[in-house]
Amino acid sequence: MERWMITAKSADFKKIGEEFRIDPVIARLIRNRDIVGNEAIREYLYGTLEDLPSWTRMKGLREAVSLIQKKIDEGKNIRIIGDYDIDGVCSTYILLQGLRQTGASVDIDIPDRIKDGYGLNEELIARAYEQGIDTIITCDNGISASEQIAYGKGLGMTIVVTDHHEVPFQETEDGGDKEILPPADVVVNPKQKACGYPFKGLCGAGVAYKLVCGLFEQFGISQDALEELLEFVAIATVGDVMDLQGENRILVREGLKRIQNTRNTGLRELIRANQLEDRKITSYHIGFILGPCMNASGRLSTAKRALSLLECRDPSEAAVLAQDLKSLNDSRKDMTAKATEEAVQMVENTALGRDKVLVIYLPECHESLAGIVAGRIRERYGKPAFVLTRAEEGVKGSGRSIEAFPMFHELVKCREYLTKFGGHPMAAGLSLEEKNIEPFREKINSGCSLTEEDFVSKVLIDVPMPLHYINKNLISQLSLLEPFGKGNTKPLFAQKKLRLMGARVFGKNKNVVKMKAVDETGYPMEAVYFGDGEAFVQEISQKEEWSVAYYPELNSYMGRETLQIVVQNLQ
Structure with missing residues (x-):
């Protein structure tokens, strides 16, 4: 279940637009990210390394x-x-x-x-x-x-x-x-x-x-010698999921500029191994492609392999190291998918599924993957989730939470069953003896005050915006808000009563749907959806009109540019 909410923060958007020569919609997006005052807006839009504190x-x-x-x-x-x-x-x-x-x-x-x-x-x-x-x-x-x-x-x-x-x-x-x-x-x-x-x-x-x-x-x-280090600050900031605000935003933006033409042999080969050499590298590519390759060495082998890649100056040797990291990450993805499916089966087919806080014991799961699997389960069911695995000494695990459940605070109440724990409201790590798994599960659920309302995920809409407002200039200005990530989320727009017509599924994994979105006046626009293509097509066939949450972009194909929306959510 989802609840759609419009972010309604007030300001003189027309005046801000005139002051900074931006569309009032862009001004509203900036206000929604709590950037207030001309100096803060200037730094947000145009901040450089000179703006950083000494x-x-x-x-x-x-x-x-x-x-x-x-x-x-x-x-x-x-x-x-x-x-x-x-x-x-x-x-x-x-x-x-x-x-x-x-x-x-x-x-x-x-x-x-x-x-x-x-x-x-x-x-x-x-x-x-x-x-x-x-x-x-x-x-x-x-x-x-x-x-x-x-x-x-x-x-x-x-x-x-x-x-x-x-x-x-x-x-x-x-x-x-x-x-x-x-x-x-x-x-x-x-x-x-x-x-x-x-x-x-x-x-x-x-x-x-x-x-x-x-x-x-x-x-x-x-x-000038510092400039070559900026790309690694950017990779770490995005990869460690820091808020992309203030100084971080400037460091990541400047680092991303340099990654595009990096002089680091190892990083260049990692980009090539992931077939990104002709793409504009964004925070998305760091967070979901390059970063996980570097993280995989610390998860399944030794992090010194990732460091060796960054230090490598020989292109042929770097190519081998980069491919090794990519293969390691592919293995990590396979292991994660298998463990996640096992966890889903336990939630779906046992009494666990009735719990408000999911405590799932996967003895054979690699302990470095527990947090990733817990995150996947949290996303699927909208509930706090702990995934526990068998370790050298007893049982170790990781938890991922929802806003209404301060995880570390709740673990404190269960400390009698834990040998070690730490974390913060949204994530935690813990160790315990195997015999204490069930008592821990019972205790953390018995003291839980979560309601069904807490399990409803919220979709925050920045601007309700009709399709006919989208143009190349607006999309160009959206790039001023990049890089996107935690603390500076990608904007989300929405329009009611859209018909989604002529849907076709593409891709080796059937994970791309192309269609046309048409509003009440008959105004059309190309649309694309990324995910389970067949399930999406089945869903949109159930009724004629939908409220659609989307992000607008330019689609470039064979030298031709067309406006399109990327469908994110349906209601």
């Missing part, structure tokens, strides 16, 4: 730059320790390239998802110490590793933390909260309370990029 404003960065410069001057061995996801790989690469240009003696290590788990552990630190490493720089991790960093400091090592995750805290007697910062030599994280950096939403690669900005300035390295 690295000097981020707490700890001056000290980190000075400390790292001292270590480089002394010839000390430095090790970067990243993480196994796309943000961890990209931030590791950014720091590695940046430090190499300063002449540092530097190498990297990335934890293994299964063996090491997330972030710093004592084994990684001990290995670095035994190999003669003087200084560890973390990226995309470290803010929660107080015990591990204390261990490293006890060995006499220097440790610099760069991270973007929430800072741990403990409640104080007066009801406030006190930050628990790790005992590193320097901590760089814009989410620290005392950090005056104005934008808090950077990913790990964004924070690493700021550190390299400082190092290059300190060492007198041309700022």
Whole structure:
């Protein structure tokens, strides 16, 4: 079930349109994204790298730059320790390239998802110490590793933390909260309370990029050298599903410009392996094609394979590495589809389906896929979902939630059955003993206050807009709103009483439907739908007129451009 809602935020759209020479519809879309005031609108539409805050404003960065410069001057061995996801790989690469240009003696290590788990552990630190490493720089991790960093400091090592995750805290007697910062030599994280950096939403690669900005300035390295790192900030920001607002929006837009003609051999070969070399690379391609290939190495193998691709300078070797990552991702997709189908069968054919919170145990599912499968189940049924798998020690799992169910908060109520858990309102990870699966399922459902209303998904319409308003100029202006993604969603338009005529199904997987949309006055426009083609055609045959939610675009075919709408939802 779906409930369609029109986003109705008010402003003088005509005046904004005149001020910025944009269509009033575009002005309304900007207001719907909570961009208010001329300066904010200007930055949203036309912001450049010059609009970004200086690295000097981020707490700890001056000290980190000075400390790292001292270590480089002394010839000390430095090790970067990243993480196994796309943000961890990209931030590791950014720091590695940046430090190499300063002449540092530097190498990297990335934890293994299964063996090491997330972030710093004592084994990684001990290995670095035994190999003669003087200084560890973390990226995309470290803010929660107080015990591990204390261990490293006890060995006499220097440790610099760069991270973007929430800072741990403990409640104080007066009801406030006190930050628990790790005992590193320097901590760089814009989410620290005392950090005056104005934008808090950077990913790990964004924070690493700021550190390299400082190092290059300190060492007198041309700022032009920073440009080659922007594409990796963009990949990490989109791949780690950060909000595409403020500084992130500018970094991603600038990075996407450069990806198109990247000078990175490995990235170029990954683009070629996915047959994207003649396409305009957008945030969609990062989020759903290139990013998953890079993430697959950390899920099913080692993230060092993705890093090796980015470091590779030999085209033939890079082509092999890129194809390996694509094959790994294809395998990941097959495994995910199989596990999702198994989960669906359990929901459809057992008592699980009656639960408000779905707790699904798939012992043979690869533990790195649990979160993806949970997300698919959440989308299908509109319910919070946990997918649990058998791990080396007991059972591990991931959960994906809906707006009405604050997942981490609800897990706290079930902590007696959990050996470990963490997360936030919309997603969580957990570990427990196998014998506690059923008690956990019962407890999280018994305390659940969700109603049928909470399971109805909402479709947010930006503008009810008749087909005849669509023209090439409007579609051209829509590109000003890109890149689209979390926090800056692709606009959605709608019109009532459309007839969908002459539907034909195309594609090897029968996942494209082409048709004509005709309004009450007889005004026609080409239309396309992507999804289960045969089911869609069957649905639209049930009645003559539909309310259609859509996105307008230009379809280019053999040098000819035509207006068309992409059908997103029907009502």
